[in-house]
Amino acid sequence: MVKATALVVPELNAPFEMRTVELDELRPNEVLVDLKATSICHTDLAVQAGKIPMPFPVVLGHEGAGVVRAVGSNVKDCEAGDHVILSYNFCGECRFCKEKKTYQCEKSAACNFGGSRQDGSQTILSDSTPFSTCFFGQSSFCNPAVVQETSIVKIDEKLPLPVVCALGCGFQTGAGAIYNVVKPIERKVQYLAIFGIGGVGCASVMAAHHLATTNPSTPFEIIAIDINPERLQLAKTLGATHVIDSMKEDLKSTVMTITAGRGLDAAVDCSGNMHVINGMLDLLGVGSLAVTVGSPPAGTKASVDVFDLLIGCKTYCGCHQGWAYAKEFIPSLAELYAKGQFPLESLQKTYPVQDINTACKDMLKGDVLKPVLLWE
Ligand SMILES: [Zn+2]
Ligand SMILES: [Zn+2]
Incomplete structure (x- = not known):
């Protein structure tokens, strides 16, 4: 059983709490990612404040970057050791997903806000009230994270993970x-x-x-x-x-x-x-x-x-999501960043993971545009 550190919202409007949790076994289309950084987006705070309904306790987080530790038996998009950015989830089977219009997936709401895998099971285990997990197919406020292969974007390993992690949602949009x-x-x-x-x-x-x-x-x-x-x-x-x-x-x-x-x-x-x-x-x-x-x-x-x-x-x-097919669009943005044409760092401020509640306050006050949590 793999142990992980999760930043949990235990109930509506409650601050984040750091807990040690256990992860479920990897399914064939899942990837275990050791995160280096997770950035915070307003959608995380919207769920915490009840503006987007999800059952509590919940493990949020939908912008992360890290290194693949292990892959499920059917995973084709990455392998152990690859550097990856996490983005939004999609079903991969509907008429839009088949045309790479994954941003308008017919099952977008269930895949990103459903609070579980498609079969209703959880990626993070609990011995009391179950956690809502699989947020955007990743719940990247948990490290390591069990991520759906659909949410994985492979990137050049020369890129600094704490900077490019924020490309997963807000900047892509x-x-x-x-x-x-x-x-x-x-x-x-x-x-x-x-x-x-x-x-x-x-x-x-x-x-x-x-x-x-x-x-x-x-x-x-x-x-x-x-x-x-x-x-x-x-x-x-x-x-x-x-x-x-x-x-x-x-x-x-x-x-x-x-x-x-x-x-x-x-x-x-x-x-x-x-x-x-x-x-x-x-x-x-x-x-x-x-x-x-x-x-x-x-x-x-x-x-x-x-x-x-x-x-x-x-x-x-x-x-x-900017009408973007993340698996191709995010690497192109990362390339612009590397050439100095997309100056992401100017918008970011880093915090140790345990300071997540301070980071959220700074973001809500408007003092920081993009807080980035560092896992080590
Ligand atoms: Zn779809
Ligand atoms: Zn977002």
Whole structure:
């Protein structure tokens, strides 16, 4: 029986507790990973706070990086000793998974938030109330972690694991929204706005800046919008050409001035705030595309002027995990990082694993964009 260290949320709104646990035997499609680092994403905190329902106690964590210790008998994507990043889970069998559109897997909710393996069993054992496990196919707040092969992304072993671990969810989402959905060069976007400059929004700014600098013959403006002046300053250093503090400036008139009255060609909302989303939808120009990346609580409705949408041929679409096939997209982002074109470290702060509750507080206060827990 393999022993592990788990950071458990014992009940709704309770802080994380460090416990020694035992892991279930590896199934044929599972991988045992010795984690070096696990980063924290807002979705972990949303479950802790009951905004996404899962039974407690729960072992969360869905951004990790480490080295493979052992593989199940059917595993083909990696072997012992490989360096890996953990990403979201998918069924691998539905019509979308078969086309590598794993981000829109029909069983996405069950695979990522189901709280167990597909057969209902748990990867982490308990002799009292069972833990909810298999969060995003990994529950990377447990080391070593039992990970579904679908969640495994193999990477170059020269990459620093504590830096690239955060590519698994938030950064993939923000960058993918630009590379895979907005596609500013192909769509001939001139005015792109990014609403909400947290970790995800920063990844969108970095991706947009990368495309702008590598395609100098098709320049476009990158407009970052937030209510936090420090984050807007950071957005400038990452490549935003304009920043708008929507607490201090009138958003609509400022955007109309920047775009010479035509409105935005593309917009990405990373805030998940309904007021911000409705504001974004109001600023779209003819033939534009607006993308929702951040989510308000399930059941919330946005407001759209349908005639305006119709006559302007505007599109408003949802985007989960940056429409990215993680097994190929994450290595490409990691390569950009290695070339200095995706400066992840500037957004991160490291903590020893036992300081997880401090790390979460710092993130919620807005002092840290991406806390990274180090396992040793
Ligand atoms: Zn599927
Ligand atoms: Zn996440």
